[in-house]
Amino acid sequence: MCGPENTPIVNALKKYIDDCTIRFHMPGHKGRKNAHNPAAELLGERVFASDVTNVPGLDDLYQAHGVIKDAQGLAAKTFGADFTYFLVNGSSCGLQALVMTVCRPGDKILVPRNMHRSILSGVILSGAVPVYFKPEYDWDYNIPLGTRPETIDRILDCHPDIKAVMLVNPTYHGITSDVPSIARTVHARNIPLLVDEAHGPHLHFHKDLPGTALEGGADASVQGTHKMLSAFTQASMLHLKGNLIDRQRLEAVLRLLQSTSTSYLLLASLDAARAQFNACGKEMVQEALDLAGYLREKINGIEGYSSFGVEMIGKPGISGLDPTKVVISVRGLQVTGLWAEKWLRENRGIQVEMSDVFNLLLIVTGGNNLSDADSLIKALRDMSDCVRQGGAKADLQGAVAQLNPFPGMPEMVITPREAFWNPVTVVPLQEAAGRICAEVIACYPPGIPVICPGERLTSEIIEYLTVLRNLGMHFQGCYDACLESVRVIK
Numbered sequence: 395m396c397g398p399e400n401t402p403i404v405n406a407l408k409k410y411i412d413d414c415t416i417r418f419h420m421p422g423h424k425g426r427k428n429a430h431n432p433a434a435e436l437l438g439e440r441v442f443a444s445d446v447t448n449v450p451g452l453d454d455l456y457q458a459h460g461v462i463k464d465a466q467g468l469a470a471k472t473f474g475a476d477f478t479y480f481l482v483n484g485s486s487c488g489l490q491a492l493v494m495t496v497c498r499p500g501d502k503i504l505v506p507r508n509m510h511r512s513i514l515s516g517v518i519l520s521g522a523v524p525v526y527f528k529p530e531y532d533w534d535y536n537i538p539l540g541t542r543p544e545t546i547d548r549i550l551d552c553h554p555d556i557k558a559v560m561l562v563n564p565t566y567h568g569i570t571s572d573v574p575s576i577a578r579t580v581h582a583r584n585i586p587l588l589v590d591e592a593h594g595p596h597l598h599f600h601k602d603l604p605g606t607a608l609e610g611g612a613d614a615s616v617q618g619t620h621k622m623l624s625a626f627t628q629a630s631m632l633h634l635k636g637n638l639i640d641r642q643r644l645e646a647v648l649r650l651l652q653s654t655s656t657s658y659l660l661l662a663s664l665d666a667a668r669a670q671f672n673a674c675g676k677e678m679v680q681e682a683l684d685l686a687g688y689l690r691e692k693i694n695g696i697e698g699y700s701s702f703g704v705e706m707i708g709k710p711g712i713s714g715l716d717p718t719k720v721v722i723s724v725r726g727l728q729v730t731g732l733w734a735e736k737w738l739r740e741n742r743g744i745q746v747e748m749s750d751v752f753n754l755l756l757i758v759t760g761g762n763n764l765s766d767a768d769s770l771i772k773a774l775r776d777m778s779d780c781v782r783q784g785g786a787k788a789d790l791q792g793a794v795a796q797l798n799p800f801p802g803m804p805e806m807v808i809t810p811r812e813a814f815w816n817p818v819t820v821v822p823l824q825e826a827a828g829r830i831c832a833e834v835i836a837c838y839p840p841g842i843p844v845i846c847p848g849e850r851l852t853s854e855i856i857e858y859l860t861v862l863r864n865l866g867m868h869f870q871g872c873y874d875a876c877l878e879s880v881r882v883i884k
């Protein structure tokens with residue numbers, strides 16, 4: 395049974411709502427469900443009443459000394475950090491802040507090619523010089539895996555002036571690397587290991603899950619509390635441990651990057667999510683594990699689908715697995731994941747987390763239930779029947795034949811920051827070979843950049859992008875989402 399937990403921000407917010415009924419301060423709605431506001435109809439009065447920013451008694455995120463300090467302290471204790479910072483601009487902001495904290499212009503940072511685009515934003519903002527490494531790759535599922543410690547060790551030997559190492563752990567697909575060994579390798583050079591743990595805040599709460607980054611020896615981690623626990627969207631946490639990262643500089647950078655009008659809806663949701671999982675996280679994660687296990691077993695029993703599990707552990711780059719991420723390959727049905735995602739949404743009202751050429755990805759949490767799982771299983775059976783009866787227009791066979799391996803790492807001609815500030819021009823993609831790319835081109839999902847700003851476009855890359863474009867993949871973050879044209883350095 396879950397016990398009561400202290401929630402300093404939630405308590406202070408409740409008190410403010412009860413004590414102060416007349417507000418002559420921001421925000422303009424004054425905490426009331428004013429007439430003619432469609433959002434009020436949707437969200438209800440309580441959301442408006444709770445939507446305050448820094449008022450007396452509610453502390454200040456950037457000079458925390460009261461309830462925020464207490465709530466952050468409780469979170470640090472829960473997650474085993476020396477210091478925890480609540481983030482209101484998403485994990486993106488925490489990752490940007492970490493890169494800006496450890497790198498000055500010209501400093502080298504080792505970053506994975508399966509980085510989230512916010513890491514690249516941090517590189518551009520800081521003026522750091524990225525040294526990229528490729529994670530291991532699974533060609534059956536066509537997904538990036540974790541990273542082998544030897545890979546990191548080898549690159550650090552070649553670049554002894556690297557100032558910090560960034561890792562994505564777990565990956566979007568739930569795969570974890572051997573963080574303790576990587577941490578040892580990195581610390582042998584007396585530099586910090588930073589971990590994008592956007593998909594891993596729940597790892598702490600169950601012994602059957604891989605350990606967290608901090609447990610593995612990382613110096614900092616950024617967790618998407620909104621992604622895997624229960625905080626509101628954009629609410630994340632940044633944890634620090636040890637003394638390899640300058641805490642005062644990090645605080646200065648967070649002040650630089652985040653809004654001054656801190657949302658207490660977000661802060662209270664972080665406080666509450668920590669309390670909820672502290673009290674009953676183990677049970678909630680167990681429910682998710684049971685449900686994900688049930689889904690995996692049933693899905694593997696339906697012809698045309700496959701979903702990997704813990705049997706993958708031990709392959710290169712797979713030190714552990716978070717089974718609550720369920721990857722469903724639809725390759726056997728000869729349809730694309732994109733087609734399957736659309737079919738489930740349009741025919742059954744089921745929305746998955748993401749799809750790519752071969753797969754669907756489900757995120758299962760204690761917020762799901764058996765009825766959700768059974769509805770999905772039935773829908774997958776029906777979709778399989780529909781495909782067999784000729785209901786699928788997408789032809790995966792053609793796609794597989796065309797889909798070359800992920801192209802090699804392009805040549806970096808100038809840094810991402812130089813590319814960002816250089817004059818640019820737009821050229822048709824088919825005429826761009828040899829030009830220096832001015833933008834990130836990543837298929838979203840899974841978001842691994844095929845090319846980053848400052849790198850030279852080659853005909854191999856253009857061919858690869860063209861196949862993905864023709865398959866209907868979505869490109870995020872570039873000038874022309876249809877990828878007919880591309881921004882290059884003038």
Ligand SMILES: Cc1ncc(COP(=O)(O)O)c(C=O)c1O
Nearest residue numbers: 484485486487510590592618630
């Ligand atoms: C691996 C990874 N890191 C960081 C982020 C950014 O998180 P946020 O959306 O909270 O800014 C994402 C978002 O999907 C992600 O998948």
